[in-house]
Amino acid sequence: MTLSGDTQALITAWSAPVLVMMGVTGSGKSTVGEGLPEVTFVFLEGDTETLSARLAGRRGHFMPSSLLASQLDALEPPSADERAITVPIERSVDHQVVNILRQLTESGRLQDPQRGALS
Numbered sequence: 001m002t003l004s005g006d007t008q009a010l011i012t013a014w015s016a017p018v019l020v021m022m023g024v025t026g027s028g029k030s031t032v033g034e035g036l037p038e039v040t041f042v043f044l045e046g047d048t049e050t051l052s053a054r055l056a057g058r059r060g061h062f063m064p065s066s067l068l069a070s071q072l073d074a075l076e077p078p079s080a081d082e083r084a085i086t087v088p089i090e091r092s093v094d095h096q097v098v099n100i101l102r103q104l105t106e107s108g109r110l111q112d113p114q115r116g117a118l119s
Contacts, residue, residue: 025076040109042100043078046089054089083109 046054048068055065063071078084085103087096104110 025074039083040104040107041078041082041084043084043086044089044096045077045086048072050090 051072052065052068055061055063055068078086085100085107087099087103089096091099101110
């Protein structure tokens with residue numbers, strides 16, 4: 001999956017490190033965020049049908065669709081005391097990226113170096 005040129009340019013203009021991790025549980029989140037109060041977790045939220053359809057559309061992916069149910073059973077959504085934002089996955093990846101940047105900006109966790117806020 002590739003991002004549009006506009007989304008790539010938007011990400012490039014912002015100077016914030018991003019660490020992508022899948023399936024991080026409570027103890028792992030504590031380890032990642034330890035000593036880093038600026039860490040914000042992004043929880044990509046989707047229903048079983050959407051996730052199943054996306055998984056079925058992948059070719060050569062390491063995870064068989066038969067594991068989806070067990071992965072969802074083990075999933076730990078962020079708790080109220082964690083610095084996290086939730087982004088629904090039903091829309092395009094480009095939309096998800098803009099949504100993430102907007103939420104980070106509105107919460108004061110990220111500033112656009114040119115405009116100060118996401119326009």
